[in-house]
Amino acid sequence: MKFSEQLEARYSEMLTHYPVKRSLLVPFLLYIQDEFGYVTDDSIEEIAKRLEISPLEVRNVISYYSMLRTKPSGKYNVQVCTNICCQLRGGEEMLGHVREKLGVKVNKEVTSDGIFSVEEVECIGACSWAPAMQVNYDFHENLTPEKIDQILDEYRQKAVQE
Amino acid sequence: MADVTQNATENVTLTVNGRTISAPKGTLLIEACKQHGIEIPAFCYYPGLSLQGACRMCLVEIEKMPKMQTACTTPIAEGMVVQTESEKVVQARKATLELLLANHPLDCPVCDAGGECELQDMTYKYGAGESKFIDIKSHRDEQQWSPIVFYDRPRCILCYRCVRVCGEGMDVWALGIQNRGQGSVIAPNKGDSLDCEECGMCIDICPVGALTSASYRYKTRPWEMTHVGTVCTHCGDGCVTTVGVRRSETGSEIVRCDNRDRSGINVDFLCIKGRYAYDFAANPERITTPLIKRDGKFVSATWSEAIELVAAKFRETLAASGPQSIGVIGSNRTTNEENYLLQKFARTVLGTNNIDHHRTADFPSFARAIAANKAQTASMSEVATAPAILLIGSDPTEQHPLLAWQIRTAVRRRSSRLYVVNANEIKLTRQASHIAKIAIGTEADFVSYLSGNTAAAANLGTAPEVLEKLRDALSAESGLIIVFGPELRGEAIDALVSYGSRIGAKFICLADYSNSRGAADMGLYPDLLPGYHAIAGSSRSALAWASKVPATPGFDLTRMLDGAASGAVQALWVVGSNPAARYPENTAFSRPFLVVQDMFLTETAQHADVFLPAAFAYEKAGTMTNTCGDLQRLKKASDVHGVKSDFEIIIRIAEKIGADVNELVPFRGHTFADAGQSRGAQSGEADRNAVFTEARGLASRTSPLDPLITLDEISKLVPGYAVSRLDLAAGNMQRTELVQIEPAGIPSHPEMVEPAGNALFTSGTLGRYSTTLNSVVEKHRNAIEPIEAD
Numbered sequence: 023m024k025f026s027e028q029l030e031a032r033y034s035e036m037l038t039h040y041p042v043k044r045s046l047l048v049p050f051l052l053y054i055q056d057e058f059g060y061v062t063d064d065s066i067e068e069i070a071k072r073l074e075i076s077p078l079e080v081r082n083v084i085s086y087y088s089m090l091r092t093k094p095s096g097k098y099n100v101q102v103c104t105n106i107c108c109q110l111r112g113g114e115e116m117l118g119h120v121r122e123k124l125g126v127k128v129n130k131e132v133t134s135d136g137i138f139s140v141e142e143v144e145c146i147g148a149c150s151w152a153p154a155m156q157v158n159y160d161f162h163e164n165l166t167p168e169k170i171d172q173i174l175d176e177y178r179q180k181a182v183q184e
Numbered sequence: 185m186a187d188v189t190q191n192a193t194e195n196v197t198l199t200v201n202g203r204t205i206s207a208p209k210g211t212l213l214i215e216a217c218k219q220h221g222i223e224i225p226a227f228c229y230y231p232g233l234s235l236q237g238a239c240r241m242c243l244v245e246i247e248k249m250p251k252m253q254t255a256c257t258t259p260i261a262e263g264m265v266v267q268t269e270s271e272k273v274v275q276a277r278k279a280t281l282e283l284l285l286a287n288h289p290l291d292c293p294v295c296d297a298g299g300e301c302e303l304q305d306m307t308y309k310y311g312a313g314e315s316k317f318i319d320i321k322s323h324r325d326e327q328q329w330s331p332i333v334f335y336d337r338p339r340c341i342l343c344y345r346c347v348r349v350c351g352e353g354m355d356v357w358a359l360g361i362q363n364r365g366q367g368s369v370i371a372p373n374k375g376d377s378l379d380c381e382e383c384g385m386c387i388d389i390c391p392v393g394a395l396t397s398a399s400y401r402y403k404t405r406p407w408e409m410t411h412v413g414t415v416c417t418h419c420g421d422g423c424v425t426t427v428g429v430r431r432s433e434t435g436s437e438i439v440r441c442d443n444r445d446r447s448g449i450n451v452d453f454l455c456i457k458g459r460y461a462y463d464f465a466a467n468p469e470r471i472t473t474p475l476i477k478r479d480g481k482f483v484s485a486t487w488s489e490a491i492e493l494v495a496a497k498f499r500e501t502l503a504a505s506g507p508q509s510i511g512v513i514g515s516n517r518t519t520n521e522e523n524y525l526l527q528k529f530a531r532t533v534l535g536t537n538n539i540d541h542h543r544t545a546d547f548p549s550f551a552r553a554i555a556a557n558k559a560q561t562a563s564m565s566e567v568a569t570a571p572a573i574l575l576i577g578s579d580p581t582e583q584h585p586l587l588a589w590q591i592r593t594a595v596r597r598r599s600s601r602l603y604v605v606n607a608n609e610i611k612l613t614r615q616a617s618h619i620a621k622i623a624i625g626t627e628a629d630f631v632s633y634l635s636g637n638t639a640a641a642a643n644l645g646t647a648p649e650v651l652e653k654l655r656d657a658l659s660a661e662s663g664l665i666i667v668f669g670p671e672l673r674g675e676a677i678d679a680l681v682s683y684g685s686r687i688g689a690k691f692i693c694l695a696d697y698s699n700s701r702g703a704a705d706m707g708l709y710p711d712l713l714p715g716y717h718a719i720a721g722s723s724r725s726a727l728a729w730a731s732k733v734p735a736t737p738g739f740d741l742t743r744m745l746d747g748a749a750s751g752a753v754q755a756l757w758v759v760g761s762n763p764a765a766r767y768p769e770n771t772a773f774s775r776p777f778l779v780v781q782d783m784f785l786t787e788t789a790q791h792a793d794v795f796l797p798a799a800f801a802y803e804k805a806g807t808m809t810n811t812c813g814d815l816q817r818l819k820k821a822s823d824v825h826g827v828k829s830d831f832e833i834i835i836r837i838a839e840k841i842g843a844d845v846n847e848l849v850p851f852r853g854h855t856f857a858d859a860g861q862s863r864g865a866q867s868g869e870a871d872r873n874a875v876f877t878e879a880r881g882l883a884s885r886t887s888p889l890d891p892l893i894t895l896d897e898i899s900k901l902v903p904g905y906a907v908s909r910l911d912l913a914a915g916n917m918q919r920t921e922l923v924q925i926e927p928a929g930i931p932s933h934p935e936m937v938e939p940a941g942n943a944l945f946t947s948g949t950l951g952r953y954s955t956t957l958n959s960v961v962e963k964h965r966n967a968i969e970p971i972e973a974d
């Protein structure tokens with residue numbers, strides 16, 4: 023199991039942040055996820071070994087946080103908020119619309135072309151501009167079905183071009 | 185007690201439900217209340233494990249605190265005023281239960297825990313009979329995680345007891361908790377299966393029926409069983425296990441073993457063997473009728489035919505070739521009374537000292553060293569509170585699971601220091617503060633190094649600074665317990681005890697089977713009488729019957745087998761032992777007239793001329809001494825038609841031989857009992873007379889088959905066995921001692937020691953007939969098979 027140079031550097035630096043090693047588990051899992059697209063079995067073993075905890079314990083933590091994945095997501099992970107503010111302003115309808123447009127049904131499902139995955143999430147901190155969604159690390163606010171169509175089309179095009 | 189350091193000198197006084205109570209500072213509220221008989225319900229709190237505060241069942245009102253508090257995490261404070269059953273508290277408990285039941289399947293009628301479920305009990309007490317929930321219950325199918333462990337998620341109340349006992353208690357860490365909120369599940373370490381020690385601790389600690397065992401699930405209802413607490417028959421540690429039995433067509437059947445009342449020296453602990461390896465008792469291969477070999481084949485016989493044949497043959501052999509031509513091999517699993525009786529019978533009736541057993545530790549050397557140094561032995565319980573432990577050799581996790589648990593407990597709860605000296609990387613090094621990995625077979629050199637011979641360090645192959653640090657740290661310890669395995673024998677034991685007694689240490693000598701120590705203490709040796717009196721020495725006169733014992737030592741086990749091969753030994757009597765398995769090449773077994781008492785047709789029994797089907801530990805009464813010298817009472821739990829206890833078999837053979845049975849077991853003793861006539865006003869009350877006489881070993885014994893007669897004799901005649909009979913009868917462990925014995929002239933034969941080599945999932949003959957143990961062994965064998973690279 024090899025981490026990229028950048029990730030290794032990040033690891034060494036983070037080690038200095040906490041009084042106990044295991045404290046870096048959650049933030050570091052996020053970096054692992056960024057590097058591999060999800061938390062792979064290999065990286066679970068690796069991080070467990072480094073932090074001197076059992077792989078089971080790493081899995082326990084991963085399962086607690088919905089933003090950590092052990093399966094690949096789409097190239098663009100569409101996270102639609104349905105928490106209270108968004109819900110009041112049509113968040114659930116937006117989620118329904120995204121799912122319908124992309125042809126997915128269950129939470130975290132990946133489209134057959136692998137470009138998108140759709141996830142229902144709790145508050146993403148964009149309540150003032152509800153309803154909102156986040157695609158990878160980008161925010162899209164004040165959503166309407168039309169706006170969603172446009173946003174998703176743009177991402178698809180980007181994906182095809184790359 | 186909780187994980188809080190208690191200062192016994194400082195007490196705190198508080199008021200609970202209007203009552204003034206006090207307890208040591210630092211005590212948790214829930215424990216302080218318990219000590220004063222006030223029960224606070226709890227699911228997640230478990231004494232000895234870390235605090236969880238997850239279930240909210242223990243909420244109480246405390247004055248001046250705005251919200252209700254969890255009694256399981258609140259230490260008591262001076263002047264605290266607490267309400268544990270106020271209306272508000274009762275309402276809160278009811279609400280908690282309602283939430284727990286919201287997604288509970290309520291399948292109590294078929295649940296293993298039904299009738300002994302803490303959730304049932306609490307619901308019964310606090311109501312919560314109605315539910316405001318109309319949601320569909322989320323169902324998950326039950327899962328089998330290992331040959332032992334099953335998990336039924338809907339029943340789980342997420343108390344985390346299982347997770348903590350596996351991690352903190354067992355140091356296995358095989359269980360985790362995954363997801364969040366009501367989606368949480370308990371998860372095994374291998375995704376959908378467990379790789380663990382299969383101890384069943386998680387199952388028994390589960391307050392509900394979420395974790396169940398393959399051996400008990402859906403087998404019976406708790407109230408259909410009778411429960412008898414007795415001593416585990418497997419290793420030398422002596423855990424108390426509670427045997428649950430119910431009637432069956434073969435007598436009474438064992439349906440489970442557990443430690444439901446936590447009253448034994450093992451408190452919470454049992455390993456897989458004490459909990460699940462009882463099933464050999466009902467193995468279809470068990471023999472329940474006496475067998476006589478005719479024309480090379482076994483045919484069934486009645487008990488009187490078989491016993492008469494044995495007696496006749498013994499008499500014949502005695503008459504034709506004298507007492508030297510009979511050999512007796514005793515057992516490490518029979519009771520003290522049986523062992524004592526067997527050697528007394530061999531010596532005083534057959535007139536031979538040809539008696540021995542499979543020695544798994546050098547107890548004669550140990551007894552000699554302890555007595556000579558006036559040193560003390562340590563009990564199993566003391567290990568859990570010892571400030572420091574030195575472990576030389578052995579691998580307790582595999583061979584002495586309770587000892588390993590005790591050591592872990594000491595380290596975890598008292599921050600005790602563990603010093604491990606071993607040729608292998610044993611698991612307990614995880615708890616060790618000092619580790620010396622030494623070369624194989626150099627344990628004695630290590631002892632020599634400890635005793636001041638620095639040159640001996642050269643043989644150990646250990647870095648000198650490691651050794652020095654360890655030695656210096658050890659010499660600064662007080663209250664040290666030294667535990668050693670069969671690697672140390674003979675003079676090395678003398679040296680170790682002499683070193684340790686200088687620093688005030690106590691000792692434990694490890695042997696392998698459930699009553700190996702008892703076999704040694706009761707004199708199953710050709711050259712030692714009960715209490716380690718040398719045959720040839722003068723101290724033996726302390727034994728009332730010693731004048732009848734031949735003056736010269738008899739044959740040891742190897743010489744008996746040689747004698748059998750050469751024809752010098754004409755009759756061999758093997759009680760609960762399987763020497764042929766250890767000496768498979770030896771043809772000696774087919775030559776003499778061979779009598780075998782056992783449960784199964786073992787390698788040895790195959791050669792028998794007469795096979796006598798014996799009861800095993802859970803089917804008889806008596807006492808056993810664990811490897812530390814803790815004496816405990818065995819109570820008869822189950823029964824199988826056809827078999828007899830070894831005690832009874834010996835008596836019956838003695839009687840047929842024409843011996844005076846009353847001399848072997850003085851059963852027509854005193855006539856203190858008044859059969860109830862004279863008690864007058866006391867009739868119907870506890871029989872105080874019986875209690876009085878029993879407690880003093882004066883009770884009238886009216887049947888020769890009552891093994892307690894022999895216990896009376898043992899406690900009078902065997903040094904160190906004069907224990908409190910009342911305590912013993914009450915189920916308490918009693919300490920035996922080695923200091924009263926006469927050390928001079930105790931012969932020892934270190935070369936005769938041969939460890940059994942049992943591991944966590946094996947247990948000699950018994951293990952081979954245990955389906956449960958075999959299934960686990962099988963699983964582990966498959967697991968370690970190399971996976972072919974593709």
Ligand code: SF4
Pocket residue numbers: 333349350351354356357358359378380381382383384385386387
């Ligand atoms: S059986 Fe014992 S070792 Fe296995 S998971 Fe349960 S507690 Fe842990």
Ligand code: SF4
Pocket residue numbers: 339340341342343344345346347370386389390391392394395
């Ligand atoms: S399985 Fe049993 S012990 Fe474990 S968390 Fe659930 S209820 Fe508690």
Ligand code: SF4
Pocket residue numbers: 416417418419420421422423450454455456457458459584585586587
């Ligand atoms: S540790 Fe030994 S005595 Fe205790 S249950 Fe296991 S085998 Fe039996």
Ligand code: FES
Pocket residue numbers: 103104105106107108109144145146147148149152154
């Ligand atoms: S509720 Fe949707 S962003 Fe806060």
Ligand code: FES
Pocket residue numbers: 225226227228229236237238239240241242243254255256257
């Ligand atoms: S027992 Fe106190 S919170 Fe569970």
